[in-house]
Amino acid sequence: MSVIAIVGAGSLMGRAIARRFAAGGFDVALIARNPGALKSIADDIPDVRTGIFPADITDRKALSQALSEAEESLGPIEVLEFSPTPRPADLAVSPFTDAIGTTVETLAPHVELHLYGSVAAVQQVLPGMIERGAGTVLLTAGAVSSRMVVPGITNVSIAVSALRSYALNLNAGLAGTGVYAAHVSIAANIGQGRPGSEPDAIAEEYWKLHVARDQADFYYEDLSDGPVTLSDRYSD
Template sequence: MSTIAVVGAGPQLGQAISRRFAAEGFDVALIARNRTTLQKVADDLADTGTRVGVFPADVTDRPALHAALAAAEERLGPIDVLEYSPAPAPADLRRAPLVEATKVTVDAVLAQLDLYLLGGVAAVQHVLPGMLERGTGTVLVSSGAGSGPMIAPHVANVQIATGGMRNWILNLHAALSGTGVYAAHVAIAAFIGQGGHDSQPETMADAYWRLHAERTDAELVIHDLPDDYLEKGLADKFSDS
């Protein structure tokens, strides 16, 4: 039995990805801050017949994140697929408000780096050695498309962090060539569940499964935004989970 760990699991994309992989026979480890939210996702998966574990942790608390991943491995076995898609909570935005490009400060960037880039590095480095040893594994890391494929100056401090994360994953994809381990970045230019067909969680989850199954592309861009998106200043609505 294979296991997917969904870090940043929420009631939209995280739940849909969990259900899609469960349909393929995967056990599911759910990791995020809020135990209540995780339990609701787990309850939704009860009809799949797969094993589902709830492991609360804040990705900015590195020891807690490592402990959650270790607990998932102990209960469900080695993590074969890691999906990392953290989404900021209201407390995050109070601590590090979204900042326009001309107003970026060091402090405005540091908290975003902590959430996106450093949390992602910690999660990947926990599972990567085991994947390399086994010669198989998948790492899928998600962010808003302002990380590179699009320009989103309204939230520049976030994009500095997610841009670094995207660059790292693209380099990781290249570095892992020939190892049996696959890494890809998913750039989400959509209001999840609020637009057309491509923005629906189930459609997006199918795309994540194809990335894992086909193991070729370094990046997938999911685009379902209105043409006047940037003109209306809606970049702060990028959502990951």
Template sequence: MSTIAIIGAGPQLGRAIGRRFAAEGFDVALIARTRTTLEAVAEDLSGAGTRVGVFPADITDRSALLAALTAAEERLGPIDVLEYSPAPAPADLRRAPLVEATEVTVDSVLDQMDLYLLGGIAAVRHVLPGMLERGTGTVLVSSGAGSGPLIVPQVANVQIATAGMRNWILNLHAALSGTGVYAAHVAIAAYIGQGGHDSQPETIADAYWRLHTGRTEAELVVQDLPDDYLERGLADKFTES
């Protein structure tokens, strides 16, 4: 039995990804801050007979995140697929507010790197050695499309952090060639669940499955934004997955 760990697992995309991979026989480890949210998603997934584990952790607490991944491995076995798409809570945005390009400071970028980039590095570094040893595995990392494909100057400090993560994953994709381990970045330019067909969680989850099975693309861009998204102040953030 294979296992997927979903970091940032929430009621929309995380639930849909869990369902999609569970339908293919995967066990599912759910990791996010809020136990009640995780338990609601787990209840939905376990109804299909899938083994589901709930492992609460805050990605900004690296030791807690690594402990959650270790607990998931002990309960469900080696992690074959890591899906990383954390979403900021309102408290995060108060602590690390969004900043326009002309107002970027060192501290404003460091706050966002702590929120987005460093947890991703810690999570991938935890699972990657085992994947390389086994000669198989998938790492899928998501961010808002301002990480590269789109320019949204209203949230430049976030984009600096997510662009770093995107660049790392694209380089990781190249570095892993021939190892049996696959890494890809997903850039989400959509209000998940609020637009057309392409923005629906189930549609995006299908695309994740195609990435995992196809194992060729370095990046997938999910684009379904209204024409006035800049005027609406698109926050380049990980939509709660």
């Protein structure tokens, strides 16, 4: 059976993506800091094997080990989905800043989480994907990674824009290998009641990307009740 690893698995999108891929026949590996939260998600995924592998995404050694353990337990990872979210404690140390207030110190933790974390996760599973000639890498960010400008979170915007660049260059570099990579940018207040912002609706788009493999830069915008003004990626 195929395996999806969800890095940064949260109660909204992480849960929904896990359930959608499980419905498609995937076993599920859940990776994030909180074992209790991961167990809650795992308990909500029926009919497939589900493993929880706690790790701090900013601890690259621990992240690599978690992914290695996931493959040992469940089998080769066919799909890697990466969607980390800062904890309130992280934001207390490195709060959101505007362009004027952005410094190396306020930027570095977000680069560590989004960019270095994604590179570390990808590099752990990519050699196996290339060897097998098949694989999907989906790197997730909010709308500020591409089309939306929100000056109050400039430091995060810089970090997730770098993640987007990595995903696009990765996909181009993987041409002909059978491995596909995409950046997913979500312009939606996730789980706040709008039909197009429900996690299950967005998770369906992840499944379509994996199946069709036709877009390297996917922008999801919830227009169900008019334009969205700010992505709520950081509530997951």
